[in-house]
Amino acid sequence: MKNLEVSTPTKKRLLYLLKILEKNKAISITSSQIEEETGWSRDTVRKDVSALGGLGSASGYETAHLSSTIRKALGLDKKHRLCVVGLGRLGSAYLNFRTFNASEFELVAGFDTNVNRVEILSSLVPLYPAYKMAEIIRRFSIDIGLLCVPEDQAQSAADKLIAGGICGIVNFAPIVLKVPPNISIRNVFVIDELRALAAFL
Amino acid sequence: MKNLEVSTPTKKRLLYLLKILEKNKAISITSSQIEEETGWSRDTVRKDVSALGGLGSASGYETAHLSSTIRKALGLDKKHRLCVVGLGRLGSAYLNFRTFNASEFELVAGFDTNVNRVEILSSLVPLYPAYKMAEIIRRFSIDIGLLCVPEDQAQSAADKLIAGGICGIVNFAPIVLKVPPNISIRNVFVIDELRALAAFL
Known part of the structure; x- marks a missing residue:
C-alpha cells in the first residue's frame, strides 16, 4: 500500500x-x-x-x-533507487555518501557527459557515460535522480532522466526545471537556504 | 531597517x-x-x-x-559574509560556486582542520586552518557559515563557528546541531529531501 x-x-x-x-x-x-x-x-x-x-x-x-x-x-517502506547525474565536486560527494547505506535509498549509478571522468573517478557504484542514461535507468529500475550538473546543462540532463523513466529529481542546479506534471521535483538551492537564514538573523 | x-x-x-x-x-x-x-x-x-x-x-x-x-x-539589502567549514568534496564545491557573486552573499573564507588541504586546494577565496576560525570570523565580520564537515565533526565545528561570533549556519551534516537560541540554523539533509520526494512519487 x-x-x-x-x-x-x-x-x-x-x-x-x-x-x-x-x-x-x-x-x-x-x-x-x-x-x-x-x-x-x-x-x-x-x-x-x-x-x-x-x-x-x-x-x-x-x-x-x-x-x-x-x-x-508514505511509500518509504521499500527501497528507492537513485542515480547521480553530473560528477563534479557536488556529484562525486554524493557518490561516496555513506548515509545512503543506512537509509531506504540505494545509490546504484552515476553519470557524466565527460567519459574521462567516468573512467577515472573512484566510486562505490558503477559510473556510466551520460548517453547510456535511459538504458541504465530502465535496467536497474532507478526512480530518483540527484541532479548535480552545472546550471546550463540542468534542463537537458533532466530531460534525459525523464526520458529514461525517472519519477523524481532532487535538483541542486540553481534553475527552475520545466518538467511534466507527473514528475516530482525538490529544489535544493543554497541561495534560498541562505536567504531564509538571513531573514531570521 | x-x-x-x-x-x-x-x-x-x-x-x-x-x-x-x-x-x-x-x-x-x-x-x-x-x-x-x-x-x-x-x-x-x-x-x-x-x-x-x-x-x-x-x-x-x-x-x-x-x-x-x-x-x-528581510535584511537582504546588505551583503552577508560567508565562510565554508570543511573542504572535502561538498565544501570545495561551494568554494567555487559562481552563483554567490550575483547574490547578496559574499564568500570570504574557507576552513579545514587538514592544513595540507588548506595549502593545496585551488580556491578564489583565502583558506585557513580551522584553529584560526574565531580570529578570521571577527576580522572579516563573517556572519554565516556553511558547515560541510563529516557528521562526527559537525558539532565541534559548529561550536567553533559560534565561539567566533557567527549568527547563522547552513548545516549539511546529517545531524541535528545543539546551538544557543540566538543562532539560526538551516538543515540541508539530502535524505530528508529524498523522503519528501518519495512521499509524493
Whole structure:
C-alpha cells in the first residue's frame, strides 16, 4: 500500500513526525508530547494519525509501530533507487555518501557527459557515460535522480532522466526545471537556504 | 531597517514572493496574480505587503519596488559574509560556486582542520586552518557559515563557528546541531529531501 489518500499538508506533517519518532528513544509518545515538539494542535496530530488507522491508546502511540506505519503510508517502506547525474565536486560527494547505506535509498549509478571522468573517478557504484542514461535507468529500475550538473546543462540532463523513466529529481542546479506534471521535483538551492537564514538573523 | 516586526509565516511568504517577483519580467503584478501563483488568498497577500508600508495601487504592485522593499524588510539589502567549514568534496564545491557573486552573499573564507588541504586546494577565496576560525570570523565580520564537515565533526565545528561570533549556519551534516537560541540554523539533509520526494512519487 503506497501513498494513502492523505492530503499534502498531512504528508508533510507525517514526514516531520517520522523524523521526531526516529530520534525518540522512548517506547511510546503521546499526542501532547508531539504537540509540544511541533506546535501542531493535539487534534491535528490525532487526525493525521487516525487517517493511517486506529493506532492510539490512552497511553499514547507506540513509537516503533507508528514509525513503520508512517513509512508504509508514505511509500518509504521499500527501497528507492537513485542515480547521480553530473560528477563534479557536488556529484562525486554524493557518490561516496555513506548515509545512503543506512537509509531506504540505494545509490546504484552515476553519470557524466565527460567519459574521462567516468573512467577515472573512484566510486562505490558503477559510473556510466551520460548517453547510456535511459538504458541504465530502465535496467536497474532507478526512480530518483540527484541532479548535480552545472546550471546550463540542468534542463537537458533532466530531460534525459525523464526520458529514461525517472519519477523524481532532487535538483541542486540553481534553475527552475520545466518538467511534466507527473514528475516530482525538490529544489535544493543554497541561495534560498541562505536567504531564509538571513531573514531570521 | 532590518527585520521588521513581521511574523514567521509572513517572512516565509515574503521570501517566496521575492523569488516570484525576481523571475517576473512584467513591470507590475496584482494580488490576484500572486494568489494564482502561490495559492495564498488575496487578503493574505495584501496583509503581508501592507505590513511593509502602503505599496499597492489599483493596478497592482510595481515589481521592482516591491522586491526591493521585501529585500530591505528581510535584511537582504546588505551583503552577508560567508565562510565554508570543511573542504572535502561538498565544501570545495561551494568554494567555487559562481552563483554567490550575483547574490547578496559574499564568500570570504574557507576552513579545514587538514592544513595540507588548506595549502593545496585551488580556491578564489583565502583558506585557513580551522584553529584560526574565531580570529578570521571577527576580522572579516563573517556572519554565516556553511558547515560541510563529516557528521562526527559537525558539532565541534559548529561550536567553533559560534565561539567566533557567527549568527547563522547552513548545516549539511546529517545531524541535528545543539546551538544557543540566538543562532539560526538551516538543515540541508539530502535524505530528508529524498523522503519528501518519495512521499509524493
